[in-house]
Amino acid sequence: MKIKEIIVVEGRDDTTKVQLAVDADTIETNGSAINKETLARIRHAKEKRGVIIFTDPDYPGERIRHIVDQAVPGCKHAFLTRDQAKAKNPKNKSLGIEHASIETIRHALKEVYELADIRESEIQKADLIEHGLIGGPEASVRREKLGELLQIGHTNGKQLLKRLTQFQITKTQFEQAIKAIQQEENDA
Numbered sequence: 001m002k003i004k005e006i007i008v009v010e011g012r013d014d015t016t017k018v019q020l021a022v023d024a025d026t027i028e029t030n031g032s033a034i035n036k037e038t039l040a041r042i043r044h045a046k047e048k049r050g051v052i053i054f055t056d057p058d059y060p061g062e063r064i065r066h067i068v069d070q071a072v073p074g075c076k077h078a079f080l081t082r083d084q085a086k087a088k089n090p091k092n093k094s095l096g097i098e099h100a101s102i103e104t105i106r107h108a109l110k111e112v113y114e115l116a117d118i119r120e121s122e123i124q125k126a127d128l129i130e131h132g133l134i135g136g137p138e139a140s141v142r143r144e145k146l147g148e149l150l151q152i153g154h155t156n157g158k159q160l161l162k163r164l165t166q167f168q169i170t171k172t173q174f175e176q177a178i179k180a181i182q183q184e185e186n187d188a
Helices: 012-021 036-048 059-071 102-110 125-130 139-150 157-166 171-187
Strands: 006-009 026-028 051-053
Touching (some): 006 036, 139 157, 139 171
């Protein structure tokens, strides 16, 4: 699988794993202290070939995603869930792209999203409350499952509506994912 866009990752281990999964070029941010030169390289890459931001599903990864997205608008986004990015050794608590399977990485890079200019969404905050995604005891678990099903990453309650809107998730897609979550909960 050849990827036209340049993939922004956090470090050398991520580059190694991504290049095992797909034929692609990467730019490494080397952590969340992204310097101006790296942002300039990403901006240039975006103009020439396009960019996919593919960071770890943890706080530093989300911070890097936000910094790059603010500095270089119009990038595409690929996500892994926390479970997909867990180290296989139970003693190792780290999360990262380098721990994901080749197939999981390929799938994430096929399910890339482009952020849209924020517009009005069909999905409202009332829908999130109604379906137990904010304010309830199981809200975090439900948001995690929703992010996995819709391939938009894990969010907190405040970020969820914004992310659904940015990735142009339709009310139909949202409702189908909610039905799948409810079915899973009923089967448990």
